[in-house]
Amino acid sequence: MKKNSASKTEALKTRQKAPLATPSDLRAAATRDITGAMNAILADVYAIYLKTKNFHWHxxxxxxxxxxxxxxxQGDQLFAMTDPIAERVRKVGGTTLRSIGHIARTQRVLDNDADYVEPQDMLAELREDNKTLAASLREAHGVCEEHSDIATASLIEVWIDETERRTWFLFEASRQGSGPA
Structure with a gap:
């Protein structure tokens, strides 16, 4: 019985040491830079997703x-971004976020744990978060261009458009008054 347990422990150690680096023609610096940029984006998308759902529920x-x-x-659209972002990180040879704690340590978007938020404040906060995300996506696009990662840059372009649309809708939904006479 001990032998079987020892061999399982050895197998687990081997698996834990197994490299996850997907073969890529990108250089190590490109993998590092793209992985860093996209993991930060992924953490921010999860943070905005959860805040959006929080405000939706409340x-x-x-x-x-x-x-x-x-x-x-908007929450559905944000959640739909998460898997393609993480998969791009893996495709370029990186590893991605592993836990809620990892997201919390990486995210740049602030949480909102308030017991009550006025509806207009919810819309304004999400609008600003999406504007910030669009700017971060543009920065990540620059990193991808620098390293000739056309595939990730192409996906980012779509996500920028979606993020700008969310920002626009949140802006229009929060406008006061009837507009020009």
Missing amino acids: MSGPHFRDYHLLLDE
Whole structure:
């Protein structure tokens, strides 16, 4: 019995030491830089996703239905970004986020743990978070261009467009008044 347990322990140690570096024609510096940029993006996307769902769950007021549905749609779009981001990191030879703690240590977007947030403040906060994400995506795009990672840069271009759309919708949904006469 001890022999079997010892061989399982040895096998586990071997698996833990097994390299995860996916073969790539990118240089080690490119893998490092792209992995760092994209893991930060991934952490921010998870943070904005959870904040969006938090505000979706806790929305109230006269525009409840519209805002609730808007935030649900935006949350779905954010969550849909997470797997392609992580898979790009793995495709270029890097490793990605491993836990909620790792996300918390990496994210640049601030959490909102308030017991109550006014609906207009929710929309404004998410609008600013999405604007910040768009700027971060542009920076990551520059890193990808620097290292000729066309595939990641191409995906980032779509995510920038989606992020700008979320920002636009949040801006328009939070406008006061009826517009020009």
